[in-house]
Amino acid sequence: MGASMPIDPLPVFHRVAVTAVGVISPIGVDTAENATGLKDARDAVSSVTAFDVSKCRSKTAGQIRADWQFPMAKAGWHRASHFMAAAMTEAHAADPGFAPELAVIGTTSGGMSFGESFYRSQAAHTNARERASWLANYMPQKAVLDALGACEWSAPMQIIANACASGTNAIGHAFHLVRAGIHQRVICGGYDAISELVFVGFDSLQAATPDKVRPFDAQRTGLVLGEGAAALLLENWDSAEERGAPIVAEITGYGVATDNFHLTQPNPTGIGPRLAMERALDDAQCEPDTIDYINAHGTATTFNDATEGAAISQLFGERAPVSSTKSMMGHSLGAAGAIEAVFSILALRDQFLPPNINYVTPDPSWTLNIVAKEAREAKVRAVMSNSFGFGGTNASLIVQAA
Amino acid sequence: MKASIAGLGWITPLGADLAQVKAALEAGHVAETRPVQNPETGTIHLCRAVPPKLVESLGRNPRLRRSSPISYFAVAAAIAALADAGCASLSPEQAARTAVVFGVSNGGVIYTRRFYEQIMKQGANAASPLLFPETVYNAPASHLAAALGIDGASYTLVGDNSVGISALHLGTQLLALGNCDRVVVVGCEEIDWIVCEAFHEWRLAATPLAEGGSAIVLEKRGPLAVETRAGISFSSRREAADAFRHAVGDWTSELIVSGANETFVDRVERCALSADTRWLYPKRQLGEAPGASALWQTILAALNVRANTTPDALVPVVGFNQQASCARVTCASHRHLRTSNPSTGVSESQDD
16 A cells, blocks of 8 residues: 555535526527527538638538627637637626636637648748737637636636547536535636638548438438537535526536547447446436436437437437437537537526437437427426547536526 | 655656656756758758657557557556556556546647648648548547556646646546546647747747657555646736746745746746755756646656655746646655665655
């Protein structure tokens, strides 16, 4: 045995409140627009215009509308900073008394398009005047610094880059820190902005579709990319109540699993998603039949939906309604888990099930209760939100009504 | 937040053996530089590279066959640290209670630049699907988890050159949360001409850039303690000094393992920390590897405490555009340290 060097004692669990949220997605630029868009089953996928996609199989993405920008943006900001600042300031406005002790934010590519610009400038030896600005605004931490600054907040940052699970990992880790009493208030979320490199990357893997995105459909042919950001303010429940803060939801469970099968392909048995979901249920100390809705990762790639569909089917059967909101907005990578956590909270708040649009043909490989085509009114008390990514990262979150 | 250091491992431009690299640093050896050229313009940059023989045995690992050097550094450093911790291979039960935290700044930049170069020169339809997955920040952590058989928590953190301390802090949080018994904290970086030109543009390249990896195994019990603070963010270099003073707080130490790299960082450290203390400057000899350097500093601090040359050591880290952080290494068991070999810094006895 090693000499005793005890770390802080094991935590007593505290309830964790979500006091406010903010979100910007291709469906809408704030929470209200997103709620309306989800209920209207809005298809927010459109043709890509930001860069040349003529040599790509896929030519569409979910994009924040081109005429939108964050009103308090500073010169030189990357689009990612606009997104993160929009989400964070919306959450801040909804709970102005919140002062974060820590920011845990997920992303996959930061301000990648500025890195692309820098490469083009250096390779062509053009000495573009903007080079210094591109570099200063390229790093993944910059969007978070900008957003914190827009809220006049200062907090240490943990920027999690766990591929497409980043947003859910960020929320889940923040949840655990507050539940354990290590922090009282943590802002968490995720962001990503579409870039040419990442778009072509998914296209090169033939993971992106030239067709409509059809999660869980037997005829699915792949994903479309998306972009956006979301922020959630997490606080110790008692602390939030004491200061009279709004409480919009409670986070109760978080599970992770690492699937070592392959860098980009999930184990066909579905063990990664299944372990993440089981661990989240254990963490929340609840049974599968208490989950009223599953916001699936549902990218519409052959492999993801096969493994996730099988895992959901094994754990939940046909009882829990399932949808992938990526069918409406595309896959926003590091932002996806955070945006979908906010969508889960909207489902709890407004008592409805967001739809899985473009769903036509059931896949005979599993039996799932898909919320096809249109939103449904429903009694929703607990939601599971899934995110899975490259590198075998699997994460599941459980959110319950306040 | 506090945890115990159970094992140390590094892959540096001066070697990979803990005692030998420490001795080389004490003897004033400086790692050789290697030219890295922008083929488009012919511009040459000098960097401190890892000798290829240090990681060549990993080439037989099928997961690493097509991967970038950064993944090799991650796996090699982690294996070395686990061996130093006395668990060269994890049993399935140990792996189930082990987490990975990987810190990085620039990431898999070689494949990222090559992939985008293909898009620009040959067109999007010619871009290689073999390159793209390795451009993702968490690709090295994925290879590492696979190599160690870890199926639980794995977190990749990105940031400036304070990210190593952030990774230690996250590792300590994971231990405190009680979901694991051991965390392998790894920090790595690789070199490409595009990064050299970025750091040159940023006036951060006075100290040559370096590549390599570092790993620290954290456990709940062990002979050395490491304490971290979450870091203080700043949005301009003018704010860095205040942020750093807050990060250090009331911590003092008999040894400072500096992050000085011949930039504004040197001035910030000098203003906040005592000049009367003994200082070490590893970046002067190893170079600046943003994702790895803070953990190299921490490892050097731990080796000195382990060798009983100091009761504690401070690791100041001022990031280039994100946050200032600090770690402090102390001995948890003087009885243990008295039986360590002071010439190598490697512990010879086991403790109570």
